[in-house]
Amino acid sequence: MSTFKEQPARAPLRGRNIKLLLCLLMAWSLSFISQSVFAATSSEPRALLEALDTGNFQAKGVAAQAIADSDAEQKTRWLQALLDGRLGKERRGERFYIVTDDSGREWPIIDAITFEDAGTGTRRTVDIFKINNDLRTQIEGLLASLSLSAGDEASRLAAARQLIGEIEADNAASVRQMRNEEESDAVRQPLDVALALYDVQQGDAEALDTLRGNLDTRIRNTLVPIAAGDSPLAAEARSVLDGIESKRVWYDRAQTLFFGLSAGSILVLAAIGLAITFGVMGVINMAHGELIMIGAYTTWLIQQALPGQPGLALALAIPGGFLVAGAFGVVIERTVIRFLKGRPLETLLATFGLSLILQQLVRSVFSPLNRRVTSPEWMQGAWQINEALAFTLNRLGVLLFCLAVFAALWALMRFTRLGLEVRAVTQNRAMARAMGVRATRVDMLTFGLGAGVAGLAGVALSQLTNVGPNLGQSYIVDSFLVVVFGGVGNLWGTLVAGMSLGVINQVLQPWVGAVLAKIIVLVGVILFIQKRPQGIFAPKGRTS
Amino acid sequence: MTTTSLRKLIAGSSIALGLAGFGTAAVAQDEGPIRVGILHSLSGTMAISESTLKDEMLMLIAKQNDAGGLLGRKLEPVVMDPASDWSLYAEQARDMLTGDDRVDVIFGNWTSASRKAVLPVVEELNGLLFYPVQYEGEESSENIFYTGAAPNQQAIPAVDYLMSQGVERWALLGTDYVYPRTTNKILEAYLKANGVADDDIMVNYTPFGFSDWQSIVSQVKDFGSQGKKTAVVSTINGDANVPFYNELANQGISAGDIPVVAFSVGEQELTGIDTAPLVGHMAAWNYFMSVDSDANYDFIDDWVAYTGNDQAVTNDPMEAHFIGFNMWAQAVEKAGTTDVDAVKDSIIGVTVPNLSGGASTMMPNHHITKPVMIGEIQDDGQFSVVWQTPTTVAGDAWSDYLPESKNLISDWRAPLRCGKLDVESMTCEDGPGAE
Numbered sequence A: 001m002s003t004f005k006e007q008p009a010r011a012p013l014r015g016r017n018i019k020l021l022l023c024l025l026m027a028w029s030l031s032f033i034s035q036s037v038f039a040a041t042s043s044e045p046r047a048l049l050e051a052l053d054t055g056n057f058q059a060k061g062v063a064a065q066a067i068a069d070s071d072a073e074q075k076t077r078w079l080q081a082l083l084d085g086r087l088g089k090e091r092r093g094e095r096f097y098i099v100t101d102d103s104g105r106e107w108p109i110i111d112a113i114t115f116e117d118a119g120t121g122t123r124r125t126v127d128i129f130k131i132n133n134d135l136r137t138q139i140e141g142l143l144a145s146l147s148l149s150a151g152d153e154a155s156r157l158a159a160a161r162q163l164i165g166e167i168e169a170d171n172a173a174s175v176r177q178m179r180n181e182e183e184s185d186a187v188r189q190p191l192d193v194a195l196a197l198y199d200v201q202q203g204d205a206e207a208l209d210t211l212r213g214n215l216d217t218r219i220r221n222t223l224v225p226i227a228a229g230d231s232p233l234a235a236e237a238r239s240v241l242d243g244i245e246s247k248r249v250w251y252d253r254a255q256t257l258f259f260g261l262s263a264g265s266i267l268v269l270a271a272i273g274l275a276i277t278f279g280v281m282g283v284i285n286m287a288h289g290e291l292i293m294i295g296a297y298t299t300w301l302i303q304q305a306l307p308g309q310p311g312l313a314l315a316l317a318i319p320g321g322f323l324v325a326g327a328f329g330v331v332i333e334r335t336v337i338r339f340l341k342g343r344p345l346e347t348l349l350a351t352f353g354l355s356l357i358l359q360q361l362v363r364s365v366f367s368p369l370n371r372r373v374t375s376p377e378w379m380q381g382a383w384q385i386n387e388a389l390a391f392t393l394n395r396l397g398v399l400l401f402c403l404a405v406f407a408a409l410w411a412l413m414r415f416t417r418l419g420l421e422v423r424a425v426t427q428n429r430a431m432a433r434a435m436g437v438r439a440t441r442v443d444m445l446t447f448g449l450g451a452g453v454a455g456l457a458g459v460a461l462s463q464l465t466n467v468g469p470n471l472g473q474s475y476i477v478d479s480f481l482v483v484v485f486g487g488v489g490n491l492w493g494t495l496v497a498g499m500s501l502g503v504i505n506q507v508l509q510p511w512v513g514a515v516l517a518k519i520i521v522l523v524g525v526i527l528f529i530q531k532r533p534q535g536i537f538a539p540k541g542r543t544s
Numbered sequence B: 001m002t003t004t005s006l007r008k009l010i011a012g013s014s015i016a017l018g019l020a021g022f023g024t025a026a027v028a029q030d031e032g033p034i035r036v037g038i039l040h041s042l043s044g045t046m047a048i049s050e051s052t053l054k055d056e057m058l059m060l061i062a063k064q065n066d067a068g069g070l071l072g073r074k075l076e077p078v079v080m081d082p083a084s085d086w087s088l089y090a091e092q093a094r095d096m097l098t099g100d101d102r103v104d105v106i107f108g109n110w111t112s113a114s115r116k117a118v119l120p121v122v123e124e125l126n127g128l129l130f131y132p133v134q135y136e137g138e139e140s141s142e143n144i145f146y147t148g149a150a151p152n153q154q155a156i157p158a159v160d161y162l163m164s165q166g167v168e169r170w171a172l173l174g175t176d177y178v179y180p181r182t183t184n185k186i187l188e189a190y191l192k193a194n195g196v197a198d199d200d201i202m203v204n205y206t207p208f209g210f211s212d213w214q215s216i217v218s219q220v221k222d223f224g225s226q227g228k229k230t231a232v233v234s235t236i237n238g239d240a241n242v243p244f245y246n247e248l249a250n251q252g253i254s255a256g257d258i259p260v261v262a263f264s265v266g267e268q269e270l271t272g273i274d275t276a277p278l279v280g281h282m283a284a285w286n287y288f289m290s291v292d293s294d295a296n297y298d299f300i301d302d303w304v305a306y307t308g309n310d311q312a313v314t315n316d317p318m319e320a321h322f323i324g325f326n327m328w329a330q331a332v333e334k335a336g337t338t339d340v341d342a343v344k345d346s347i348i349g350v351t352v353p354n355l356s357g358g359a360s361t362m363m364p365n366h367h368i369t370k371p372v373m374i375g376e377i378q379d380d381g382q383f384s385v386v387w388q389t390p391t392t393v394a395g396d397a398w399s400d401y402l403p404e405s406k407n408l409i410s411d412w413r414a415p416l417r418c419g420k421l422d423v424e425s426m427t428c429e430d431g432p433g434a435e
Helices: A010-029 A045-050 A057-069 A075-084 A133-147 A153-162 A169-181 A185-201 A207-211 A217-228 A234-280 A288-305 A310-335 A344-366 A393-415 A417-427 A429-434 A439-461 A473-486 A491-512 A514-531 B003-031 B047-066 B086-097 B112-124 B155-164 B178-193 B214-223 B238-250 B294-307 B316-335 B340-347
Strands: A087-090 A096-099 A107-111 A117-121 A126-128 A382-386 A389-392 B034-039 B075-080 B105-108 B129-131 B144-146 B169-175 B201-206 B230-235 B260-262 B282-285 B351-353 B359-361 B373-377 B383-388 B408-411 B418-422
Touching: A045 A057, A045 A075, A057 A075, A057 A133, A075 A087, A075 A096, A075 A133, A096 A117, A096 A126, A153 A185, A169 A185, A185 A207, A185 A217, A207 A234, A217 A234, A234 A288, A234 A389, A234 A393, A234 A439, A234 A473, A234 A491, A234 B214, A288 A310, A288 A344, A288 A439, A288 A473, A310 A439, A344 A473, A382 A393, A389 A393, A393 A417, A393 A439, A393 A491, A393 B238, A417 A429, A417 A439, A429 A439, A473 A491, A473 A514, A491 A514, A491 B214, A514 B201, B034 B047, B034 B086, B047 B075, B047 B294, B047 B316, B075 B086, B086 B105, B086 B112, B105 B316, B112 B129, B112 B144, B112 B178, B129 B316, B144 B316, B155 B178, B155 B230, B155 B260, B155 B282, B155 B373, B169 B178, B169 B214, B169 B238, B178 B201, B178 B230, B201 B214, B214 B230, B214 B238, B238 B260, B282 B383, B316 B340, B316 B351
Parallel strands: B034 B075, B034 B105, B105 B129, B129 B144, B169 B201, B169 B230, B230 B260, B260 B282
Antiparallel strands: A087 A096, A087 A126, A096 A107, A107 A117, A382 A389, B282 B373, B351 B359, B373 B383, B408 B418
């Protein structure tokens, strides 16, 4: 079992990467091109590519380096194709190919040396050169250095950041020289940090000041052994380290709070529609989760109709999800719930049946497989505040969306005629009817509104999780929990309850694990309801 | 007519009738179709994974019939749908194994929970079950053939590979049920035996379908930023993988920083994910669709033609059924009958080609030999094999790394016939050899 194929040793590879980074920086600041440093090897293209045809990743790394150092015109394209897994050799043949499109089973291919069209190939006929993680990192570096003889600021900055913790005796002088010739402040700063860290390792106490309060984990990891040791710097290193740690603790708390709020925002979105139908109308709607699912599927359908424009599709899905789920809600209210008024148990059973029907409907129409909703660019990645604090954009987006939906709903209830009528019907149905409010119409619209908001929750969830027939089931229990905890019929209660349950859950999770955290929250809510059955916010006035 | 002659007549005719009855029964057994049970969920949460295996079995059976069937008889598939309900698996296995239309073999199950439910049924009614999915081990039944990987054919080699890549800290993340828990227990024992400190191992379990990964991923990120090379070993199952990988990508954890090696993510699961940010994360299996062998290319061509879908993918459990079906067919040819006891004996030692260009053999412990491969995810949703064992590895039913099972072996050959034999005390705890 222990007879592995030979693996590239990590240390030399790392050394090579560092040299590369230095080249990157030097290429610009000393304005000479990396190619001129390395003696241009004899560059028979075939021989260069031939060297890639090996199962040994270390040998492949050497071959890729040779390509980068050669003066072959095609080298950038070769390395890019190698990186993309599109460079290969004819199986049982001598030609090299680049696959131009590997999406289907028949690939259009071109000759790798002449770039002439070579017809089509398949897995059977083209043997693609494989790369692994280490090689991938190396090729990315090579490509960066090739395209970067000019060196823009962003790539110099990235290279400078990677130097932190990597400076050694043999390259310290050249980095120092580079730092002095660097014009951009932004690039100079990480270089300063990198050099200070090196100086501290050499025993320079003054350099510690530069590191004070820096949150980069590499600095902490370097300082820990120094602070634990008995060098003259130990005491001061300890104080710097304490400063860093206490700062990190605060950012960690902020991070946890963000996680909690974003988890809470999902709960609020899922529950707030229910707060309207269950809280205001008193209907126990077990099909609420499936209305969420319908919103998510609407997002997927709109995205299918607008290929390549996930941003626009998402924007259209917001009204789309609301209207489609709302329409389902109105139909459900007209055909089922209206006839079961005042019979909560029968409503519960009927809506539970409905939820199964809707799930099976989706399975039959769209297949039981999950659907993939692509997130637009601006919903991917994270907003990096500093080394210790980052907000993932999809979660941030959902949090803001939740607050917007809440504000809109609150304004609707507070300022519009519909809101007034809904509140009137809730407080005293008979009196409201006597005053000329058409209670049945209000019921229909309220239920449609609650369903529409569930649809909006589905749009948001499509950005975070799987869109599949079971999507709604995972949220129905949580939704009821939030509504009951918050106080039935109270929008503010739902907001506060959802957010606080989210935060509590996220605080507990790292300690006790996800399963136990959920149990603790559930037990906590049950105990709370025992003590205070009306929830956090009691409904004001008399409800008849 | 005297009473005696009447008696003789009755006796004679009843013998004749009996013989005639026996005759028809014998004819029915030898000339009717061979019935092959397929017990995979076609609805419910497991339908995503299992319905493909049902289609594959139908394809294999159709192909065998085109080639003339088995023992001159046709094969007839018997398909049932246990609807992702573990107890329904047991009920339907009982249906398949009783009555006149008893099946001769069952191919089925995915989750360990469903296998554990079916196990007593196939043992009681003496059926044959071929189980095609990687599992936690610590089990060997006389009536079950495990064609998926045991932990030593997947988890242990994957960890060995990561160690050779310089990984020193380990985050073991799993879904909260029997397979991840047992696998992680084995891995923890194995890592500690290899000198990994307690502090360098983090274990975390999440519920099925979990989607709120942010704080756990952030915890892993923190765990991995302590200056030692860190890897995640993931036994996260099913749906939960999509939000997990999305969160990894969003929090900026690339395979270069903290690689994830998964045991339950295959080509099928990746069809639901945008793989561009995941390039370089790994999976350990015994087969990948990208494996370079003519056997594999032929199989893919057959599968694409059968499904009529140009984008259809193949995966490891499909290879397991391919191997299992061919082993069973060969064992039936060898025994000359579909009789369960005869096939059970004849199948041990049977060797059939696998899809990666080699061959797999059925071992006496009802597990098979397989090569182990590590694949890195590519941007087209396929894996590229970066490492594989030079030879095949035999499945080990009882892990050598757990104190309670390290002395146990399983050998179903005569005269031992034991699924749980303690080699120190030579006592058999399970199987006919126990008596």
